[in-house]
Amino acid sequence: MIFTKKNFRCIILLNYKFFSNEIRYCSLILNNLIKMILFFCYTHILYRVKGRLYLKDILTKINRLAVDNFSAEYSEVRAQKLKKTLLTLKEGRVEAAKQGIESGVALRVLVNGAWGFSSVGSFNLQILKTAVSEACSMAKALSKRMKNPIKLADTKVINDKISVDPKKNPATITMEEKIKTSLAINQSSLSYDKRIKSCTIDYLDLFGTNYYSTSEGTFIEQDKLYVWSRITSSAFSNGTFSFSREEIGSTAGYEVFDKQPPDVIGEQVAKRAVTQLDAKPVKGGKFSVVLGPNVVGVFVHEAFGHLAEADLALSGGVLSNRIGKRIGSKVVNLYDDGTVKDAFGSFKYDDEGVPSQKTLLVKDGIVEGLMHNRETAQKFNMPPTGNSRGESFRVEPIIRMRNTYMAPKDQSFDELLEDVTSGYYMKSFRGGQANLDGTFQVGVQEAYEIVDGKIGAPVRNVSISGNTLETLLKIDAVGKDFELWPGRCGKGQTAFVCDGGPHIRIKEVIVGGSA
Amino acid sequence: MAVLEKDSMLSLADYAVSYALQKGASEVEVYLYEGHSTNVGIERGQVTKSNKILDQGLGIRVIVRKAIGFAYTNAIENKNTINDAIASALSAAKASKPDKNWKDFPEKSSYGLVEKTYDRKIIKLQSKDLVSLAYEMLDAAITVEKNVLPIEGGVSTAFFLNGIANSNGVRAFDKGTYIECSLAAAVKKKNTITPVCFEFNAERTYNINPKWVGKEAARLALSALNTKRIETRTTNLILTQFALQSLLSNTLINSVKADNVQRNQSPFRDKIGEKIGSDLLTIQDDGLLAGGLGTAPFDGEGVPQQKTNIIKKGILKNFLYDNYTAKKEGKESTGNASRAGYLSTPNIGTTNFRIIPGSQTPEQLIEEVDDGLLIYYLQGAHSSNPVSGEFSVVATPAWRIKNGEITHSTRGIMLSGNIFEVLKNVSLVANNERKLGSIISPWILVKNVRIIGK
Numbered sequence: 001m002i003f004t005k006k007n008f009r010c011i012i013l014l015n016y017k018f019f020s021n022e023i024r025y026c027s028l029i030l031n032n033l034i035k036m037i038l039f040f041c042y043t044h045i046l047y048r049v050k051g052r053l054y055l056k057d058i059l060t061k062i063n064r065l066a067v068d069n070f071s072a073e074y075s076e077v078r079a080q081k082l083k084k085t086l087l088t089l090k091e092g093r094v095e096a097a098k099q100g101i102e103s104g105v106a107l108r109v110l111v112n113g114a115w116g117f118s119s120v121g122s123f124n125l126q127i128l129k130t131a132v133s134e135a136c137s138m139a140k141a142l143s144k145r146m147k148n149p150i151k152l153a154d155t156k157v158i159n160d161k162i163s164v165d166p167k168k169n170p171a172t173i174t175m176e177e178k179i180k181t182s183l184a185i186n187q188s189s190l191s192y193d194k195r196i197k198s199c200t201i202d203y204l205d206l207f208g209t210n211y212y213s214t215s216e217g218t219f220i221e222q223d224k225l226y227v228w229s230r231i232t233s234s235a236f237s238n239g240t241f242s243f244s245r246e247e248i249g250s251t252a253g254y255e256v257f258d259k260q261p262p263d264v265i266g267e268q269v270a271k272r273a274v275t276q277l278d279a280k281p282v283k284g285g286k287f288s289v290v291l292g293p294n295v296v297g298v299f300v301h302e303a304f305g306h307l308a309e310a311d312l313a314l315s316g317g318v319l320s321n322r323i324g325k326r327i328g329s330k331v332v333n334l335y336d337d338g339t340v341k342d343a344f345g346s347f348k349y350d351d352e353g354v355p356s357q358k359t360l361l362v363k364d365g366i367v368e369g370l371m372h373n374r375e376t377a378q379k380f381n382m383p384p385t386g387n388s389r390g391e392s393f394r395v396e397p398i399i400r401m402r403n404t405y406m407a408p409k410d411q412s413f414d415e416l417l418e419d420v421t422s423g424y425y426m427k428s429f430r431g432g433q434a435n436l437d438g439t440f441q442v443g444v445q446e447a448y449e450i451v452d453g454k455i456g457a458p459v460r461n462v463s464i465s466g467n468t469l470e471t472l473l474k475i476d477a478v479g480k481d482f483e484l485w486p487g488r489c490g491k492g493q494t495a496f497v498c499d500g501g502p503h504i505r506i507k508e509v510i511v512g513g514s515a
Numbered sequence: 516m517a518v519l520e521k522d523s524m525l526s527l528a529d530y531a532v533s534y535a536l537q538k539g540a541s542e543v544e545v546y547l548y549e550g551h552s553t554n555v556g557i558e559r560g561q562v563t564k565s566n567k568i569l570d571q572g573l574g575i576r577v578i579v580r581k582a583i584g585f586a587y588t589n590a591i592e593n594k595n596t597i598n599d600a601i602a603s604a605l606s607a608a609k610a611s612k613p614d615k616n617w618k619d620f621p622e623k624s625s626y627g628l629v630e631k632t633y634d635r636k637i638i639k640l641q642s643k644d645l646v647s648l649a650y651e652m653l654d655a656a657i658t659v660e661k662n663v664l665p666i667e668g669g670v671s672t673a674f675f676l677n678g679i680a681n682s683n684g685v686r687a688f689d690k691g692t693y694i695e696c697s698l699a700a701a702v703k704k705k706n707t708i709t710p711v712c713f714e715f716n717a718e719r720t721y722n723i724n725p726k727w728v729g730k731e732a733a734r735l736a737l738s739a740l741n742t743k744r745i746e747t748r749t750t751n752l753i754l755t756q757f758a759l760q761s762l763l764s765n766t767l768i769n770s771v772k773a774d775n776v777q778r779n780q781s782p783f784r785d786k787i788g789e790k791i792g793s794d795l796l797t798i799q800d801d802g803l804l805a806g807g808l809g810t811a812p813f814d815g816e817g818v819p820q821q822k823t824n825i826i827k828k829g830i831l832k833n834f835l836y837d838n839y840t841a842k843k844e845g846k847e848s849t850g851n852a853s854r855a856g857y858l859s860t861p862n863i864g865t866t867n868f869r870i871i872p873g874s875q876t877p878e879q880l881i882e883e884v885d886d887g888l889l890i891y892y893l894q895g896a897h898s899s900n901p902v903s904g905e906f907s908v909v910a911t912p913a914w915r916i917k918n919g920e921i922t923h924s925t926r927g928i929m930l931s932g933n934i935f936e937v938l939k940n941v942s943l944v945a946n947n948e949r950k951l952g953s954i955i956s957p958w959i960l961v962k963n964v965r966i967i968g969k
Contacts, residue, residue: 088860090778093614096576096860097607098585101599117566121589131567138555138565138642145650146561175610197779234780234902241782241903284931284967285747315559315666316703394568431898433909436666436701437710439927441909443898463895463907465929512907512929514965 055079058125059213062132066109067215070136074110074152075215078351079103079123080393082208082224085170089182089201091190097175104393107132111139113149119394153377153384155354162222162348166253170205170227173254178203181262185231188266193274195237199266204228205254210351218353226344226496227256228486231265235273242276242460244269244445245430249344249486249496272428272446279460282447284513288423289464290416290505293483295426295444297499301404301489302432303440303468304334305499308361308369309387309399310376318438318469319367328365328472331409336361336371338386338402344486345404345497349386351397356386365472373399391493401489406501409478416477416505418453424511425450426464438468463512471509479503519549519571519676521688527591528680531575535601536682540577540608544620544681546815547573547591548857552673555645557698560665562649565642572857573597577604581617584608585860618842621818623684629820631806634720637692638674645670648725652698655729660702663733666711668698670725685817693808694718696725700732702740710911710926712736713757713892717950719806735891739912739924744969751887751942752930752961753880753916759870759959760951761896766904766934771825771833772851772863773840780902782935783831791831792938795873798826800835802850802866809866809953815854816861823849825868826938837863870956873944877958880945882919884960888928889914889921904934910966929967937961 059077066075086098104121105128116139118131143149170178182201189199205227212220228249235242246269250256291299306312313320319327328334338356340346347356352374360368372380373388376399390397417425428446443463449456479502489497519527528545535543549571556564572589584607590596648670656663673693680686697715701708712735716723754762770781783791802820804810814820816838824832836844837852840863853864881889890910899906910928914921943960 093616094582094611095614096583096585097611098587098860099603099607100587100858101596101603102572102587102589104589114562115564117564119566119568119570121570121572122592124592131569134567135565138567141643142555142562142565142646145646146563148561150563175607179611236779241780241900243900243902281931284929284965311558316664316701316708318708394570396564396566429898430900431895433894433897435710435894435911437708437911437926439710439894439909439911441895441898443895443907461900461903461905461907461931461933463898463909463929463931465894465909465927467927510927510929510967512909512931512967514905514907514931514933 055123055211056213056219058123058128059211061125062107062128063213063215065129066132066136070111070133072109072111072136072215076108077213078106078390078393079211080208082206084204084206085175085178087178087182087201087203089186091199092183092186094179097179106390106393107135108396109135109139110150110152111136112143113151114139114143114146115150117396150375151378152374155352155374155384157217158220158349158353159218160220160349164223164225166225166255168254170254171207181257184262185266188263189231189233189270192267192270193235195235195274195277196270197234197236199231199233202230212351212353214353220349220353222349225251225253227254231269233269233273235277237277240277242273244273244276247486250342251344251346252342275458276446276460279458282424282459282462282511282513284511286508287511288420288505288507289509289511290420290423290425290450290503292425292427292503293481293500294485295429295442296406296501296504297485298429298432298442300334300406300501301401301499302434302442303471305336305401305404306434307438307468308371309401310370310372310380311399312436313370314376314379315436317436319370323367323370325367326365327367327469328362329475330365331478332362332365332472332475333407334362335359335407336387336402336404340403340484340498343403343484343498345402350388351390352384352388354384354386354388356402359385371399371401373397389495391495395493398491398493400491400495401497403484403498405484405499406478406504408480408482408502411477411479413479413481413503416479416503417450417455420450420505421452423450424448424459424462425455426462439465440468441465461514464509465512466509471506474507474509475504476507477505519547524676524678525680525686525688528678530594531573531597531601532680532682534598535575535577535605538601538605540579540605542578542620542682544576544679544816545573546854546857547678548675550673550675552671553642553645554669554671555642555649556667556669557649557653557665558667560653562646570856573600574857574859575600575604576860577608578617579605579608581613581615582608582611583614583617584611587857616843620681620683621685621816621838621848624819626687626812626819627803629803629810629812632691632719632810634692636721637672637694640672645672648696652696652725652729655726656698656700656733659730659733660737662702662704663736664701664703666699666701670696679813679817681817687813687817689811689813691811692719694721694723696723696728698728698732700736702736704740707740709736709739710892712739717808719808719810738914742912742924742926745915745925745928747966747968749963749965751884752964753884753887753889753958754961755889755891755958756949756951756956758890758893759956760954761893762906762934763954765896765899765901766906768865768868769901770904771835773834773836774863776834777840777843782904786831787833789831790829791935792826792829793941794829795944796826796829796938796941797871799824799869799871800851800865800867801869804867804869807867807955808950814850815852816848818848818850818852820850820866835863835865837861865953868954870944870959872946872948872957875943875945877945877947880943880958880960881916881921883943884916885918887916888966889916906934907931930964931967932964937964
């Protein structure tokens with residue numbers, strides 16, 4: 001269908017079961033800090049060792065059952081034990097402080113070239129046995145009519161354990177402290193200007209462990225940690241409304257708020273909303289544009305990234321027969337990189353046990369590669385790239401982007417602007433969407449006129465659109481700066497990603513406007 | 516995991532309510548959910564995958580000194596994990612801040628009967644039956660155009676049960692079914708590929724037509740193959756249900772939620788009783804509509820669902836309320852608290868948001884247009900301004916209408932405007948009502964919209 005990067009209402013659902021016990025124990029002995037830390041460490045180790053041995057045994061048994069008794073050629077089990085904290089604040093009011101524990105198992109089998117999948121919220125051996133038998137019989141039933149059975153590219157058997165080591169672990173930060181941080185953002189936004197009427201803060205942290213086991217012998221225990229927040233503000237004056245949004249997201253710990261202090265973010269969001277009150281509607285048509293790193297990211301994600309997901313390329317997308325061919329100007333170099341430290345789209349192994357990597361997609365304007373899972377890698381006769389991810393144990397893994405960006409070149413911001421006599425500077429995005437035929441749209445929340453090489457007045461309600469195959473060729477200058485921005489991508493399920501790049505200039509793109 | 520029928524679900528809820536009160540909650544609300552779904556998935560012209568998902572869990576909201584805490588768990592097989600969730604909700608409430616506007620949870624109510632929301636035939640369908648339905652859809656698509664690319668789609672069934680109990684006397688249980696089939700298709704000839712065209716049926720009873728879905732998806736894609744660009748202009752648009760669904764859910768619907776109105780995030784603040792749209796426009800939120808996808812006897816807080824007039828002949832009548840926002844104004848909730856299963860606290864949401872159909876056929880609407888576009892799918896509607904109602908989106912594909920006839924398809928048309936202006940410019944409403952998720956509408960004709968073409 002159509003794929004979006006956006007401001008989702010629904011939040012990812014990952015949780016960690018065992019930590020809940022720790023929180024309870026901790027609260028009992030809160031008055032004795034030393035004791036608390038000791039106790040915490042102790043329960044942590046105990047539960048983890050016990051949990052792992054017990055689970056590994058069960059997961060191996062299930063895979064063996066699928067292969068030995070239900071004629072699966074391949075079987076994998078992905079178990080999750082995760083914990084989530086979520087806050088919503090509106091104008092300084094804590095709407096709800098929420099905590100969740102979630103654990104479950106995803107079973108996926110390949111029988112005669114057809115996929116069977118089953119998801120249950122239980123680790124009970126008997127329930128898992130029933131689930132795997134159902135998954136195998138469903139797959140077998142539909143394999144009979146399949147003309148092109150699915151095969152998987154080979155991948156190395158891996159036994160590994162990945163731990164996270166944040167400076168500030170959200171597990172040890174109290175709910176009171178988290179509320180304090182969100183209140184500080186809220187306060188700085190609301191007090192910025194009297195025209196700011198509302199401010200909503202959503203906060204999420206989740207942490208825990210994924211356990212992944214396959215019939216090929218892979219067993220990976222991988223810790224997960226995400227900290228995310230979305231800040232929105234609206235302003236109102238003289239009958240005009242405006243709206244502004246910012247997101248923070250990291251796979252490091254709570255220290256993300258040291259790098260992006262609450263008062264700074266709150267003010268930033270408020271300032272944009274106030275500036276937008278005076279912005280005028282834009283005249284639509286074809287214009288030269290300079291895109292800021294935040295917009296470049298979404299542009300790369302929508303105008304190229306989705307089309308470079310090999311499942312979509314196979315479905316007839318415009319990149320399917322363009323590997324090795326020019327699709328962009330010589331200054332265009334694109335990567336999807338799952339190895340950027342602390343970035344929102346980074347991880348060590350994907351949900352098929354393939355190591356994450358830095359994947360070169362476009363070199364000097366020529367398509368070099370696509371993003372693969374094991375199934376598409378086999379069809380293209382390429383190695384898998386580690387792009388397979390499932391949002392939770394409730395869904396099958398599919399090909400997802402990680403941290404997708406354009407590499408910087410050599411131009412300064414002023415150099416990019418100076419040749420534009422009449423155009424727009426697009427600074428911050430609101431959302432974007434791609435289509436298989438190469439049509440992309442990026443909605444922009446902060447933009448300015450460019451007049452004779454200088455930034456002019458703010459404009460409102462702007463978006464850019466075009467076709468990938470035409471637009472990437474029209475990128476005529478690429479800046480030397482670089483920023484990576486967190487976001488969430490929807491493709492039937494949600495994935496945490498980053499995207500970004502330097503400032504760039506596009507000679508000509510369609511700008512939507514109502515003036 | 517055993518199916519939790521009415522008695523077992525409600526007794527579990529009762530247990531959690533009394534345990535939370537005993538542990539220090541001044542008020543408590545427990546929500547239980549269980550969903551069974553079976554899906555078969557199409558990828559690139561064949562059914563390649565099947566899945567079965569069983570999801571159950573409990574969400575608990577507690578009040579401690581007017582501060583709200585919430586916790587959930589998906590492990591409800593033994594009482595220890597439920598007790599843990601209750602402790603977790605209590606600790607969250609204790610860490611939180613009191614809300615001076617909090618009154619109390621909803622009171623006990625009686626619920627009416629809803630029709631066509633549960634069908635045993637759906638529960639009996641096996642995954643092999645779904646595979647047959649999926650191939651019916653695929654085969655039908657190929658009869659329309661042998662070069663069709665059935666990119667993805669599938670057939671799904673779901674059976675779900677939910678229960679709510681609170682310390683104020685609410686005790687509610689409901690079960691329902693759902694079935695859908697969908698197909699996203701494109702047509703590729705030589706080096707040209709059409710945009711993705713999508714069709715589906717989604718119903719609460721076993722009343723889907725996979726052949727029609729397959730044919731229609733292929734027909735739309737095929738008709739988008741030969742495309743001509745058109746010039747920038749101000750023109751007339753026929754918005755189909757697909758276009759209305761994506762536009763309204765990102766703009767208008769935000770503006771009628773009481774929460775946004777109270778927080779000064781809606782242009783409709785202080786506009787009840789005022790003319791805000793064309794005389795032809797009547798919109799209701801009908802939580803009891805027979806067979807509606809959002810139909811249930813009660814909402815996510817156990818308040819009876821109802822029919823609420825939002826706009827009547829262009830005049831703004833009402834907003835959508837949940838328990839909290841209603842009590843803040845001394846009003847009754849309109850039964851619009853919706854939940855994302857057991858994972859979240861309730862938020863205000865639509866049930867069946869219904870634009871009342873007019874009398875003209877869709878063909879008559881097309882005949883009315885001298886110069887305009889028939890708009891199906893919009894790209895980027897989620898990037899609309901959720902407060903001001905401004906949108907700047909791309910119609911891909913759309914069909915050109917000239918002198919009352921569809922002449923050719925076009926792509927990459929940008930539409931920019933403001934939803935509140937669109938509502939004023941509605942000049943005809945057709946009679947072809949259709950359910951599209953929680954939005955039910957016919958086609959509508961809108962005059963004077965700015966489009967950016969080649």
